[in-house]
Amino acid sequence: MNRLSSWGILAALLVPFGLAAAPALTGAVEQRSVNMTAIIMFLVFVVATLGITYWASKRTRTTKDFYTAGGGITGMQNGLAIAGDFMSAASFLGISGLVFASGYDGLIYSIGFLVGWPIIMFLIAEQIRNLGKFTFADVTSYRFGQTQIRTVAAISSLVVVAFYLIAQMVGAGKLIQLLFGLEYWLAVVAVGLLMMTYVIFGGMTATTWVQIIKAVLLLSGATFMAVAALSYFNFSPEQMFQQAVEIHPGGAAIMEPGSLVKDPINAISLGLALMFGTAGLPHILMRFFTVPNAKEARKSVFYATGFIGYFYILTFIIGFSAIVLLAQNPQFYKPEALNADGKVMLDQLVSGLAGGTNMVAINLAEAVGGNLFLGFISAVAFATILAVVAGLTLAGASAISHDLYASVIAKGRSNEATEIKVSRIATFVLGMVAIALGIAFESQNVAFMVGLAFAIAASANFPVLAASIFWGKMTTRGAFYGGFAGLISAVVLTILSKAVWGDVLGFTGVNAEGQVVPVGLIPLDNPAIISIPFAFFCIWLFSVLDQSERAKLERAAYFAQRVRCETGIGAEGAVAH
Amino acid sequence: MRQDSVDAITAHPRYQELIRARKRFALLLTAIMMLIYYGLILVIAFAPDWLGVPVAPGMTMTVGIPIGILVILSAFILTGIYVARANGQFDRLTKEIQEEFE
Numbered sequence: 001m002n003r004l005s006s007w008g009i010l011a012a013l014l015v016p017f018g019l020a021a022a023p024a025l026t027g028a029v030e031q032r033s034v035n036m037t038a039i040i041m042f043l044v045f046v047v048a049t050l051g052i053t054y055w056a057s058k059r060t061r062t063t064k065d066f067y068t069a070g071g072g073i074t075g076m077q078n079g080l081a082i083a084g085d086f087m088s089a090a091s092f093l094g095i096s097g098l099v100f101a102s103g104y105d106g107l108i109y110s111i112g113f114l115v116g117w118p119i120i121m122f123l124i125a126e127q128i129r130n131l132g133k134f135t136f137a138d139v140t141s142y143r144f145g146q147t148q149i150r151t152v153a154a155i156s157s158l159v160v161v162a163f164y165l166i167a168q169m170v171g172a173g174k175l176i177q178l179l180f181g182l183e184y185w186l187a188v189v190a191v192g193l194l195m196m197t198y199v200i201f202g203g204m205t206a207t208t209w210v211q212i213i214k215a216v217l218l219l220s221g222a223t224f225m226a227v228a229a230l231s232y233f234n235f236s237p238e239q240m241f242q243q244a245v246e247i248h249p250g251g252a253a254i255m256e257p258g259s260l261v262k263d264p265i266n267a268i269s270l271g272l273a274l275m276f277g278t279a280g281l282p283h284i285l286m287r288f289f290t291v292p293n294a295k296e297a298r299k300s301v302f303y304a305t306g307f308i309g310y311f312y313i314l315t316f317i318i319g320f321s322a323i324v325l326l327a328q329n330p331q332f333y334k335p336e337a338l339n340a341d342g343k344v345m346l347d348q349l350v351s352g353l354a355g356g357t358n359m360v361a362i363n364l365a366e367a368v369g370g371n372l373f374l375g376f377i378s379a380v381a382f383a384t385i386l387a388v389v390a391g392l393t394l395a396g397a398s399a400i401s402h403d404l405y406a407s408v409i410a411k412g413r414s415n416e417a418t419e420i421k422v423s424r425i426a427t428f429v430l431g432m433v434a435i436a437l438g439i440a441f442e443s444q445n446v447a448f449m450v451g452l453a454f455a456i457a458a459s460a461n462f463p464v465l466a467a468s469i470f471w472g473k474m475t476t477r478g479a480f481y482g483g484f485a486g487l488i489s490a491v492v493l494t495i496l497s498k499a500v501w502g503d504v505l506g507f508t509g510v511n512a513e514g515q516v517v518p519v520g521l522i523p524l525d526n527p528a529i530i531s532i533p534f535a536f537f538c539i540w541l542f543s544v545l546d547q548s549e550r551a552k553l554e555r556a557a558y559f560a561q562r563v564r565c566e567t568g569i570g571a572e573g574a575v576a577h
Numbered sequence: 578m579r580q581d582s583v584d585a586i587t588a589h590p591r592y593q594e595l596i597r598a599r600k601r602f603a604l605l606l607t608a609i610m611m612l613i614y615y616g617l618i619l620v621i622a623f624a625p626d627w628l629g630v631p632v633a634p635g636m637t638m639t640v641g642i643p644i645g646i647l648v649i650l651s652a653f654i655l656t657g658i659y660v661a662r663a664n665g666q667f668d669r670l671t672k673e674i675q676e677e678f679e
Contacts, residue, residue, distance in 0.1 A: 104628070104639075104641055104642070104645070107641075107642070107645040107646075108617075108621060108645065110649075111614070111617070111645060111648050111649060112614075114649055114652050115610060115613075115614040115648075115652055117652060117656065118606065118607075118610045118652050118655045118656050118659075119607060119610060119611075121656045121659055121660075122603040122604075122606050122607045122610075122659060123603060123607065126663075237638065237642075238636060238637060238638050241637040241638050241642075242637040245637050252629075252637075253629075255629060255637065255638070255639040255641065255642070256625060256626070256628050256629025256639055256641055257621045257625040257628055257629075257641065260621075263622065264618070264619060264622040264623070267618045267621070267622055268615060268618060271614060271615065271618055275611075275614070295663075295664070295668065298659070298660055298663055298664075299660065301656055302653075302656045302657060302659075302660045305652055305653050305656045306653050309649040309650065309652060309653050312649060313646065313649060559583050559584075559587050560578055560580070560583045562587075562596070563578065563583050563586045563587060563592070564578065566592070566595060566596050566599070566671075567586070567592070567595075567671050567674050567675060568671065568675070569578065569586070569674070569675055569678060569679055570578050
């Protein structure tokens, strides 16, 4: 039974990372008593970040300041900020919980989130830095019809941001309720208001520095936790594994692949969505414009990959050591999981944890570092949510102000002051929408949303981006229909999958054992294996069929684009030689 | 940029060398990364027991653990290899072209 429930958690975890923490973050949560240490530490963080926002607001005058922090972020700083965008609270708590529940599968799962970074480095990072200015649509629309391409890019960006944001807001409400004992709605409103303050007044400068500070806090907190936990095993991983296998209900099976990979097709499809979705996330791509040149863009990916990889190794150690260390701490368990002597019953090791497996890292913080460290880690988790939603909102606002307003509506005739004003209004509106949706979706199943965001990013944004950089024969028509084909196929296939068709819309079927279970119309959990090739096919088809005069000019314009892309001559903010 | 300088750069041997070398190198590294990752996924799908073999007789640690860690390290190392070559050869070629045409 216990084994079964951990696999159930695992199945839900197949949806990528913001909602890796889905089971506890979407279900009913037990409200903790108000944790004063955590609240004081969090208030210190808030005051510090508001100070940064005040400082940043003085330096935010031009659109370049607002969207890209003036382009003066170094590779190292940007690497930390990118890593910060990726190390969400849910990935920290969710992956360590997954390792705790299922062992090795947690490691496999985290690897999927890392392998997109080398691809970004080799194919995208320097190229978009050389071609773009504020948003990735600057790159995809470089030699094409501005109205069409920016419209499709802005729509897919906003869809990605919306799903990602709802998932984060709901997760934030649940987590803060759990950690701080605040009401759900109050938590969502607090996150929304703080995030709006950072972005509206401090723009990208504040958003970046909040993200950097949080990344440093999270990395140092996780490092301390992993080292402190390993000290219980005399720093011998073998001892840790040995003791974990002895007491874990899964036994030796936690040392090898479990059921995370059900079948190769689903595994590869998820892998494609993670790998190429990372290269299509608007809030990640936007970070490459904050560095002064292609060289720094390349450095930032190198640092980011290092930080993220290191972070996943830490979460693996945290999850595994928690198997042994939490078992010695009955106070983290529900009363029914304890035997007559007050010890944790081993078959209840995973399922009996109060607050669910998402509390593994939080509980371990208390076990190895006491109440003070628990407060620190709780505050860092809150800070993490804030930093991630701020980055997302800024990316959404710039799609509205830079792509839709300045390019599509005003046709490039707006001035900087108006564009900044529009982006601030857009931030405010997005913030209010995020708060409203966060509250509206409180008891909804949002587990599919981050998976969908990655799938859309991989299917609508990445193919157009890659083709605009590498394929000179693409035309406006190809990019437009290809982008929409990826967007629509990803959304439709996700709706037909089990996560939406069965779990959200409630369609059921009978499984092999005769039980009634939620089902999907198609056996794919993630659409990427179909929707990515489909988008590329449509880009190709509509481009080769396009024999218009404009298409000829667009193809001819590729050579100039290629020169700028490869050499950086004429690039935004390029240093004159 | 004016069309005549675009044509001149496009025809320039240094530029030709740069785009050819970078393309080949980027595609090679992309292929290696995909091979490593999807290779791991296929092993997990078709031969999961193989990852459950202890690293040495009597040990609890299985070969899957160091392999997983190595995949994480490989992502970092591959980006490092790219940066090393780009900082050297690619940046040198780029600078030569920039100096001639800017």
